[in-house]
Amino acid sequence: MALVLCHSLKGGVGATFLAAHLAMGLSQLEGSDGVASPRGSGDVALMTTSTSDLTPLHLGLPPAQRLPSMGSLAEASVLVNGINLYCEPNALADADFLPRLEDAGYLSAASNRTLVIDVPAGERMLARRLMAHATVHVCPLMASPDCLALLPQLLDEAGDWGAARTAYVIGKLDETRKLARHVAAFAREVLGDRLIGKIRNDQAVPEALAMLQLLSRYAPASAALADARLIADTVGMILAEERQAALASEEQAAAPISSGPAARPGASRAA
Ligand SMILES: Nc1ncnc2c1ncn2[C@@H]1O[C@H](COP(=O)(O)OP(=O)(O)OP(=O)(O)O)[C@@H](O)[C@H]1O
Ligand SMILES: [Mg+2]
Numbered sequence: 001m002a003l004v005l006c007h008s009l010k011g012g013v014g015a016t017f018l019a020a021h022l023a024m025g026l027s028q029l030e031g032s033d034g035v036a037s038p039r040g041s042g043d044v045a046l047m048t049t050s051t052s053d054l055t056p057l058h059l060g061l062p063p064a065q066r067l068p069s070m071g072s073l074a075e076a077s078v079l080v081n082g083i084n085l086y087c088e089p090n091a092l093a094d095a096d097f098l099p100r101l102e103d104a105g106y107l108s109a110a111s112n113r114t115l116v117i118d119v120p121a122g123e124r125m126l127a128r129r130l131m132a133h134a135t136v137h138v139c140p141l142m143a144s145p146d147c148l149a150l151l152p153q154l155l156d157e158a159g160d161w162g163a164a165r166t167a168y169v170i171g172k173l174d175e176t177r178k179l180a181r182h183v184a185a186f187a188r189e190v191l192g193d194r195l196i197g198k199i200r201n202d203q204a205v206p207e208a209l210a211m212l213q214l215l216s217r218y219a220p221a222s223a224a225l226a227d228a229r230l231i232a233d234t235v236g237m238i239l240a241e242e243r244q245a246a247l248a249s250e251e252q253a254a255a256p257i258s259s260g261p262a263a264r265p266g267a268s269r270a271a
Pocket of ligand 2: 016120
């Protein structure tokens with residue numbers, strides 16, 4: 001299953017920025033064996049469950065751009081650099097939401113389709129529901145005392161599933177600040193491998209939004225952009241590993257049928 005959930009307990013930490021750049025980064029990855037990674041245009045989609053976040057702006061679209069729901073007609077689709085964009089503000093109340101994700105192949109273990117879904121901090125219930133179906137939950141935190149104070153709650157709530165599948169990112173990190181550096185170092189110590197990267201605080205991010213341009217066009221040398229690309233590479237590797245494991249277990253599950261006497265004429269003759 002290639003559902004990447006981007007959600008933090010705390011608002012304003014850069015979750016929407018991260019979700020948009022994960023989708024862009026993942027859409028550019030190419031699997032060397034042709035199946036392992038999300039690849040090529042159309043394989044990656046980005047969904048927000050908020051009508052008031054900055055998703056369109058991060059993709060270089062005007063702020064007035066409305067994003068369609070997944071069930072909308074093809075004419076209403078919004079495609080940027082091969083990434084389909086969706087907005088599902090009623091996801092929590094909509095009983096058909098998960099079945100629709102499944103029909104679209106986003107919950108299928110062996111599918112190479114990837115959906116990055118950005119759930120705002122306030123929509124905790126929806127995030128918890130989606131966690132059960134996500135391949136990876138990317139959780140941005142800020143190197144600030146308030147995020148640090150939330151860490152025990154986060155780790156507690158994540159439980160065993162989260163211990164295996166939640167990847168943390170330090171967002172909007174200002175390395176010129178001693179406190180931020182120390183908090184980041186502490187988070188690294190507590191989270192270990194589960195901390196997969198940082199995104200530096202970079203003025204080019206709001207500037208690109210204000211200029212209605214993609215960050216990669218406005219500031220190709222942006223520190224935040226380089227950090228986000230590294231994180232997308234890491235998430236791509238996680239997805240590739242999960243996909244290979246899912247394909248292997250599907251093959252294993254199918255093996256008794258194909259190796260049964262009826263499926264192996266030679267074997268049945270021998271019998
Ligand atoms: N790396 C960065 N450097 C500087 N500013 C950033 C960076 N990432 C995001 N921002 C800015 O911080 C603000 C909040 O970012 P964003 O909308 O991604 O946060 P969020 O976690 O999704 O918030 P919410 O929970 O409210 O949806 C935005 O104005 C965005 O431009
Ligand atoms: Mg957001």
